[in-house]
Amino acid sequence: MNNGNGRRLNGETEEDDDDEGSEGDLDAWERTYADERSWESLQEDESGLLRPVDNKTLYHAQYRRRIRSLSSQATTSRIQKGLIRYLYIVVDLSRAAAEMDYRPSRMAVVAKHVEAFIREFFDQNPLSQLGLVTIKDGIAHCLTDLGGSPESHVKALMGKLECSGESSLQNALDLVHGYLNQIPSYGHREVLILYSALSTCDPGDILETIQKCKKSKMRCSVIGLSAEIFICKHLCQETGGSYSVAMDESHFKELILEHAPPPPAIAEFAIANLIKMGFPQRAAESSIAICSCHKEAKVGGGYTCPRCKARVCELPTECRICGLTLISSPHLARSYHHLFPIVPFDEVSSSVLNDPRNRLPRSCFGCQQSLPNPGNKPSLRVACPKCKQHFCLDCDIYIHESLHNCPGCESFRHSKSPIATEE
Amino acid sequence: MKFQIEDVTVYFPYDHIYPEQYAYMVELKRALDARGHCLLEMPTGTGKTIALLSLITSYTLSKPNNPVKLIYCTRTVHEMEKTLAELKLLHAYQTTHIGDRARILAVGLSSRKNLCVNSRVLAAENRDSVDASCRRLTASWVRAAAVANPNLPTCEFFEEYEKAGSNAVLPPGVYTLQDLRAYGKEKGWCPYFLARHMVQFANVVVYSYQYLLDPKVAGYISKEMQKESVVVFDEAHNIDNVCIEALSVSVRRQTLEGARRNLNKMRQEIEKFKATDAGRLRAEYNRLVEGLAQRGNLPFTDNWLSNPALPDDILKEAVPGNIRRAEHFLHVLRRLVQYLEGRLETDNVEKEGPVGFVASINTHAGIDQKTLKFCYDRLHSLMLTLEITDTDEFLHIQTICDFATLVGTYTRGFSVIIEPFDERMPHIPDPVLQLSCHDASLAIKPVFDRFQSVVITSGTLSPIDLYPRLLNFHPVVSRSFTMSLTRDCICPMVLTRGSDQLPVSTKFDMRSDLGVVRNYGRLLLEMASVVPDGIVCFFVSYSYMDGIVNSWNENGILKEIMQHKLVFIETQDVVETTLALDNYRKACDCGRGAIFFSVARGKVAEGIDFDRHYGRLVIMFGVPFQYTLSKILLARLEYLRDTFQIKEGDFLTFDALRQAAQCVGRVIRSKADYGMMIFADKRYSRHDKRSKLPGWILSHLRDAHLNLSTDMALHIAREFLRKMAQPYDKAGSSGRKTLLSQEDVEKMGDGILNEMQY
Numbered sequence A: 001m002n003n004g005n006g007r008r009l010n011g012e013t014e015e016d017d018d019d020e021g022s023e024g025d026l027d028a029w030e031r032t033y034a035d036e037r038s039w040e041s042l043q044e045d046e047s048g049l050l051r052p053v054d055n056k057t058l059y060h061a062q063y064r065r066r067i068r069s070l071s072s073q074a075t076t077s078r079i080q081k082g083l084i085r086y087l088y089i090v091v092d093l094s095r096a097a098a099e100m101d102y103r104p105s106r107m108a109v110v111a112k113h114v115e116a117f118i119r120e121f122f123d124q125n126p127l128s129q130l131g132l133v134t135i136k137d138g139i140a141h142c143l144t145d146l147g148g149s150p151e152s153h154v155k156a157l158m159g160k161l162e163c164s165g166e167s168s169l170q171n172a173l174d175l176v177h178g179y180l181n182q183i184p185s186y187g188h189r190e191v192l193i194l195y196s197a198l199s200t201c202d203p204g205d206i207l208e209t210i211q212k213c214k215k216s217k218m219r220c221s222v223i224g225l226s227a228e229i230f231i232c233k234h235l236c237q238e239t240g241g242s243y244s245v246a247m248d249e250s251h252f253k254e255l256i257l258e259h260a261p262p263p264p265a266i267a268e269f270a271i272a273n274l275i276k277m278g279f280p281q282r283a284a285e286s287s288i289a290i291c292s293c294h295k296e297a298k299v300g301g302g303y304t305c306p307r308c309k310a311r312v313c314e315l316p317t318e319c320r321i322c323g324l325t326l327i328s329s330p331h332l333a334r335s336y337h338h339l340f341p342i343v344p345f346d347e348v349s350s351s352v353l354n355d356p357r358n359r360l361p362r363s364c365f366g367c368q369q370s371l372p373n374p375g376n377k378p379s380l381r382v383a384c385p386k387c388k389q390h391f392c393l394d395c396d397i398y399i400h401e402s403l404h405n406c407p408g409c410e411s412f413r414h415s416k417s418p419i420a421t422e423e
Numbered sequence B: 001m002k003f004q005i006e007d008v009t010v011y012f013p014y015d016h017i018y019p020e021q022y023a024y025m026v027e028l029k030r031a032l033d034a035r036g037h038c039l040l041e042m043p044t045g046t047g048k049t050i051a052l053l054s055l056i057t058s059y060t061l062s063k064p065n066n067p068v069k070l071i072y073c074t075r076t077v078h079e080m081e082k083t084l085a086e087l088k089l090l091h092a093y094q095t096t097h098i099g100d101r102a103r104i105l106a107v108g109l110s111s112r113k114n115l116c117v118n119s120r121v122l123a124a125e126n127r128d129s130v131d132a133s134c135r136r137l138t139a140s141w142v143r144a145a146a147v148a149n150p151n152l153p154t155c156e157f158f159e160e161y162e163k164a165g166s167n168a169v170l171p172p173g174v175y176t177l178q179d180l181r182a183y184g185k186e187k188g189w190c191p192y193f194l195a196r197h198m199v200q201f202a203n204v205v206v207y208s209y210q211y212l213l214d215p216k217v218a219g220y221i222s223k224e225m226q227k228e229s230v231v232v233f234d235e236a237h238n239i240d241n242v243c244i245e246a247l248s249v250s251v252r253r254q255t256l257e258g259a260r261r262n263l264n265k266m267r268q269e270i271e272k273f274k275a276t277d278a279g280r281l282r283a284e285y286n287r288l289v290e291g292l293a294q295r296g297n298l299p300f301t302d303n304w305l306s307n308p309a310l311p312d313d314i315l316k317e318a319v320p321g322n323i324r325r326a327e328h329f330l331h332v333l334r335r336l337v338q339y340l341e342g343r344l345e346t347d348n349v350e351k352e353g354p355v356g357f358v359a360s361i362n363t364h365a366g367i368d369q370k371t372l373k374f375c376y377d378r379l380h381s382l383m384l385t386l387e388i389t390d391t392d393e394f395l396h397i398q399t400i401c402d403f404a405t406l407v408g409t410y411t412r413g414f415s416v417i418i419e420p421f422d423e424r425m426p427h428i429p430d431p432v433l434q435l436s437c438h439d440a441s442l443a444i445k446p447v448f449d450r451f452q453s454v455v456i457t458s459g460t461l462s463p464i465d466l467y468p469r470l471l472n473f474h475p476v477v478s479r480s481f482t483m484s485l486t487r488d489c490i491c492p493m494v495l496t497r498g499s500d501q502l503p504v505s506t507k508f509d510m511r512s513d514l515g516v517v518r519n520y521g522r523l524l525l526e527m528a529s530v531v532p533d534g535i536v537c538f539f540v541s542y543s544y545m546d547g548i549v550n551s552w553n554e555n556g557i558l559k560e561i562m563q564h565k566l567v568f569i570e571t572q573d574v575v576e577t578t579l580a581l582d583n584y585r586k587a588c589d590c591g592r593g594a595i596f597f598s599v600a601r602g603k604v605a606e607g608i609d610f611d612r613h614y615g616r617l618v619i620m621f622g623v624p625f626q627y628t629l630s631k632i633l634l635a636r637l638e639y640l641r642d643t644f645q646i647k648e649g650d651f652l653t654f655d656a657l658r659q660a661a662q663c664v665g666r667v668i669r670s671k672a673d674y675g676m677m678i679f680a681d682k683r684y685s686r687h688d689k690r691s692k693l694p695g696w697i698l699s700h701l702r703d704a705h706l707n708l709s710t711d712m713a714l715h716i717a718r719e720f721l722r723k724m725a726q727p728y729d730k731a732g733s734s735g736r737k738t739l740l741s742q743e744d745v746e747k748m749g750d751g752i753l754n755e756m757q758y
Ligand code: SF4
Pocket: B112, B115, B116, B117, B118, B121, B133, B134, B135, B137, B138, B155, B156, B157, B158, B190, B191, B192, B193
């Protein structure tokens, strides 16, 4: 049982880039099947039953690393975040996307995670919009225009999943540049390119195109699927984006989700300015109106622009008639947490736990489940540095990634100082 | 940073130092202390040059009583400029620390082509014509004539320089070639002559190998160098070849035809002088009687080439009587040319030792050995007397005299080989007579004898014990250093089988096997589809490359490859190759991706770097053995066996492997870089071959990578490239120390000192 655990551990911490361990004695071809070594993720429990290996501590370790790197960026200074983003996702559907080093194919894996990303993106950036572009046969196509509805993007992408021909980075950038250049100046122009190919066949000088993008302040990021390409690196460096290459599917997922939280604002944009917004009301269920987005008569649902009274189907969006940005207040509220992230929780060291003089809470403040004393194993509990409450690992992740509020601190604010009385 | 190595305070211009740089300095210092020669192998990209420069200049600073001069030899002008640029940085750093005490004079010296600032002369095309045009303006008789007739053109830079006389000196500082030109232009002095003059006084001289190793050039450039010098040969893995080339001459039909023309021209000149200025010829005769043909008393500008034989072997006597008169000398030369023409008329390959050859010249042409020996000096004297400035037109007769002097001087270590046609193209008659030197130690011996320390260094000197035998010297230190890396950024692999599991090799019997050709093609194709940006391929020879590229073209593989990347090819034409390289780089820059086909031992393999995205993968197709049927090679092998007890096989393998290492080493030029190397031939998996690769490659060659097939190599490549694309920590992950700060070095220094005391 220890054996299986050890191997799993090595598999998970691959990006720590020391592979001298048991990973080293696997041949490269063997490693390609490593994903399917499902038998190794089983372990025997006390009563002799087979159970999946408990990966909880591992996941948590990974998550903590992520949180720490995020907060180290954030603490350097109070940085501004671009909350209104206009993002184009460029999906490379050239010949290389059919390769099967990702199962079942690069293209399928990309599509799957783009879908997840789109939902996550709108969840975290309710004020933002997104569009899809594909590259195929050396030509870039616009799949969906900028818009706020996850469903329509996902549907459009899934319908177009076939690949062929060369890839052309320049064509894609030119196309996206044409669209993004019309965006109002408070919006953040971003491109995320998911690049399968290892080369680009361009009609002209791509270096010029890159300069053009730089001038229009488009932040271009690339996630490569197989190896580092000079021109992509150059593009990202010039435009202030990030460049990364995925090791495998789970790494790819991680990399793409890194693009969901708003990036730090580019310096020139950092001047605060006010934006006019409308908070439309939901129309009565029985009312019939022609919506301005689909140009169809619809019964019920929909929202009415407070300025020109036009009807739209979904929020957030821009009014087609008067150009007002239309959102709902929960959207705005959800965007806030990026500005005020909650501090990462501290791990409670086992020496503190094992010290009999400390009287420690026995259950998680979040979910009330009991917190076992782990003995010498790594600690399974964390504490909020502000309210000093203890939480289990699941709650830790939930609080930081979804809730964006610490229950301890919140209740502390409501009922005056429960901790003080405890001590 | 500044630290101590024993009694020497080393000034190092960076805040951090690699451990291998430190170790390199320690070894170098020991060699300097012992006043001996040393051999040091350290991979490129580890800052060898700066380590060398820092230590040697700091050594002089710490011991002001017996300052050493540094003579740094590089192979190319580009390397020369790079070295001087590093020295400049170092010098600036030393000056901030110790002020005026750090003052040095460092100059680079190159040919007129790189230093001349006279725009009229520069318009001339190749090196010989820049030299000749300069001479046309600056020869002593031209200048003398110009005094009388101001309409005759002279070089104003030279005149200014002469006028300044002893005031024409360079102030202390570090001068790259570019700086020299700028300074020369500003002052109106000729940079070439200024640099040549300053070489004697400079603390650091950077120039090319030839200036020390080729006696023809060394005789007038490096004659005055002090004994207390440290001579460094950088990138010296081919130094034995440079040495033997310096003493080898080949004569073809064109040479002989040209020589005849030269002789006729000279005869006309002599006739002319007889009619107008007979006194001149008589004066020369008298000079020769007194034995003044040797140089030393010639004006600076008239001195262009020295005797091709080594200084110790040149007789200090008067020129023999039978060639003192100009007409007689021309007769002798004409007979010699005639004799050589006769020898070229053969249908068989002939090989002779110099002694036999000289004897047969004596019987057939009536020229004895001593006369032969003096040919070169006699010719030089005659050309001066006849006031010939178009030296490049007279190259042919110079070659003949070169040959005569060498063959008359040396009895061992040489052979004369006559081949009626190129072995590989037997239907095209192309007779050539070669005097080839087999003994590299001959040319370098005066350097070892004369200078206090000689440092031979390169990224590939393995096996390191062979060089002392080839060059016949005893190093006090010989060491090979590895590279400390923060991550495994090089990935060497030995590919023995193709995708069909059949062995691949360029061995003679498998060379034209279609299966091998196809397997090589598929290997390249598959690699082209997984490796981004640039790939470099090396083939064993031009003819092999032509053949295999043709078959790839015929069976369509080439076309498939071109779907992934553009293909560029090295040719024997330098301009074409430069253009191809340019476009190759462009294709890598703009993301199109490209493949460069070139040849081991070619120009590209020696001097061009394919670092970063310009070379993510290099494939060495086959083992680059020399053409083993070449008569010259066979003669050299025989000589090496008889004289130095080096087995033929050992030498051939050594030579092939150093070329291979040199080729693959092109892709990694710094530690931040990464690249893969594929040795595609089953013979590389054998221990005797593999073990001759340099240590820094071997240490990354894992056992699992010794016997791969195409598909396995492909997996490894994919994974390696993914891993290398991940962000990494430059300072190195904990545990492995790859950068030392001043503090670390101080601690280490104590440790090493302690270790030495016990
Ligand atoms: S003297 Fe100097 S500047 Fe004048 S032609 Fe000769 S090399 Fe050029």
